[in-house]
Amino acid sequence: KQEVTQIPAALSVPEGENLVLNCSFTDSAIYNLQWFRQDPGKGLTSLLLIQSSQREQTSGRLNASLDKSSGRSTLYIAASQPGDSATYLCAVRPGTGRRALTFGSGTRLQVQP
Amino acid sequence: GAVVSQHPSRVICKSGTSVKIECRSLDFQATTMFWYRQFPKQSLMLMATSNEGSKATYEQGVEKDKFLINHASLTLSTLTVTSAHPEDSSFYICSARSLDSYEQYFGPGTRLTVT
Numbered sequence: 481k482q483e484v485t486q487i488p489a490a491l492s493v494p495e496g497e498n499l500v501l502n503c504s505f506t507d508s509a510i511y512n513l514q515w516f517r518q519d520p521g522k523g524l525t526s527l528l529l530i531q532s533s534q535r536e537q538t539s540g541r542l543n544a545s546l547d548k549s550s551g552r553s554t555l556y557i558a559a560s561q562p563g564d565s566a567t568y569l570c571a572v573r574p575g576t577g578r579r580a581l582t583f584g585s586g587t588r589l590q591v592q593p
Numbered sequence: 594g595a596v597v598s599q600h601p602s603r604v605i606c607k608s609g610t611s612v613k614i615e616c617r618s619l620d621f622q623a624t625t626m627f628w629y630r631q632f633p634k635q636s637l638m639l640m641a642t643s644n645e646g647s648k649a650t651y652e653q654g655v656e657k658d659k660f661l662i663n664h665a666s667l668t669l670s671t672l673t674v675t676s677a678h679p680e681d682s683s684f685y686i687c688s689a690r691s692l693d694s695y696e697q698y699f700g701p702g703t704r705l706t707v708t
Contacts (some may be wrong), residue, residue, distance in 0.1 A: 514696070514697075516699075521684075521704070522701065522702070523686060523699055523700060523701035523702040524686070524699045526696070526698075526699075529696060569636065569637070571637075573697075580627050580639050580642055580688075580697075581627075581639075581688070581697050582639070583629075583636045583637045583638075584636060585635065585636045586636050588634075
């Protein structure tokens with residue numbers, strides 16, 4: 481059974497810092513990996529999706545990398561802003577089976593002004 | 594991008610009653626829909642997967658007689674929480690995917706509170 485782990489569970493940084501969120505998964509046979517943002521009491525906002533054949537994806541200040549063989553992904557946030565404060569979720573879609581996304585436990589990010 | 598809506602966004606009900614949550618794909622045909630549950634400060638846990646016109650497949654530990662899922666059309670799935678109890682209070686999120694899509698698109702969620 482696929483397990484997704486995110487480290488750290490919580491992170492507090494001053495505004496302007498560059499930061500890295502980590503995601504690891506136990507079964508490397510994935511179809512794709514996706515990073516989401518969730519604000520308190522709200523639904524999910526998709527940030528980046530990386531196909532299993534890709535190494536990274538970029539969108540603005542966000543960069544996500546994928547090392548499928550080692551079961552790891554990182555989300556890099558450059559020049560963090562208070563508006564980046566949210567919970568960041570990593571999710572993987574398996575290469576076989578029902579193909580529902582399996583989520584990690586999330587990293588709660590607080591960017592202090 | 595593809596849009597998924599959920600209704601209601603919030604619902605409060607009394608213990609013992611049933612509640613229905615609707616999930617709609619607004620601009621695409623969702624051949625597969627997923628229902629997730631999220632407890633406070635926890636991640637999303639998959640409850641069930643449904644394909645249009647067939648019975649839902651439930652994850653281990655999810656009571657199919659308590660959480661009734663109907664995927665009657667390519668744009669609508671419903672989750673009915675029967676005989677709700679306070680421990681069913683949670684954030685329920687649906688997700689939909691078309692046959693040829695790489696992505697799952699998520700609804701905004703429904704906050705259920707059972708008193």
